[in-house]
């Protein structure tokens with residue numbers, strides 16, 4: 518059992534304060550609440566279908582995670598007196614290939630384009646790196662140009678375009694040193710550095726180790 522992750526951490530911007538933490542089985546109501554804030558377009562881009570509500574089977578699948586085969590973290594906007602669920606992301610290891618997992622992220626529409634997807638992707642990469650995963654697979658609708666573009670700057674191992682679906686395998690980023698320095702990756706590197714502190718990741722230790 519992996520135990521050395523922080524139970525939660527905060528990320529603060531000029532306007533907001535976000536709480537980032539693993540998803541718990543008791544988060545079903547929060548998840549349903551967040552799902553209600555997604556546009557039909559976002560639901561379709563994430564789940565490839567449009568439902569009004571998540572089914573009980575989906576709620577169980579998305580929240581009853583073991584933290585080993587299936588890892589899920591969420592972001593709550595904790596700026597006000599009531600915390601609002603704004604993003605969720607997960608990776609699920611492939612049974613037959615334990616160093617690889619499928620990854621997916623969703624940010625509610627009102628909070629998209631503000632860096633939360635990046636924050637969650639960085640967090641999931643750090644967790645995956647600590648768990649010795651090597652590859653993260655993304656199944657993205659080929660029409661999802663924004664997600665495809667955002668993934669371009671990472672270390673892509675393979676990309677298959679099969680009609681409506683594009684499959685992209687990306688090398689896990691265990692720490693910011695694994696990201697090639699480039700103007701396009703600067704923001705991601707700085708977010709990684711911030712989260713590394715929260716995770717107690719020492720780059721020197723990793724390099725020597």
Ligand SMILES: CC(C)(COP(=O)(O)OP(=O)(O)OC[C@H]1O[C@@H](n2cnc3c(N)ncnc32)[C@H](O)[C@@H]1OP(=O)(O)O)[C@@H](O)C(=O)NCCC(=O)NCCS
Nearest residue numbers: 559562563621622623624629630631632633634635664667
């Ligand atoms: C895709 C998604 C997870 C991205 O999260 P987000 O919080 O909106 O994105 P971020 O603000 O963190 O930006 C991520 C990157 O995309 C870029 N970006 C943000 N908004 C953009 C836009 N409208 N057009 C193009 N690029 C954009 C950012 O500059 C950033 O790149 P950078 O790290 O090089 O600066 C989110 O938009 C979403 O949930 N969409 C619907 C569901 C979905 O498509 N999921 C992914 C497929 S499984």
